[in-house]
Amino acid sequence: MIASELGTPLFSSDVTKLNDDQLQLIAWCRFYHNLYSLPESERPSDETIEDDEELDRWLKQRMLKNRQDSLKNKTSSAGTGESFSGIG
Numbered sequence: 001m002i003a004s005e006l007g008t009p010l011f012s013s014d015v016t017k018l019n020d021d022q023l024q025l026i027a028w029c030r031f032y033h034n035l036y037s038l039p040e041s042e043r044p045s046d047e048t049i050e051d052d053e054e055l056d057r058w059l060k061q062r063m064l065k066n067r068q069d070s071l072k073n074k075t076s077s078a079g080t081g082e083s084f085s086g087i088g
Contacts, residue, residue, distance in 0.1 A: 010029075011022055018026075035049060044058045 010026065011018060032049070035043060044055065048054045048058050
């Protein structure tokens with residue numbers, strides 16, 4: 001669970017005063033939180049998450065699949081006059 005869900009600040013200083021290391025920590029915490037928030041059927045295995053190179057490959061594959069799905073949706077909606085915003 002991340003600090004924002006608990007309603008408590010992670011750092012005692014104002015967010016505008018955080019240093020680069022603190023900002024990086026927040027970014028990585030969000031990244032891993034988002035991974036573990038995926039439905040189990042879509043989430044990479046724990047072994048993949050623990051292996052940086054394997055996780056990079058998983059992310060690249062997922063980005064490629066998302067791009068392909070987006071293109072398919074745009075192509076299929078183009079013939080029907082419908083628009084696709086990508087927002088559910």
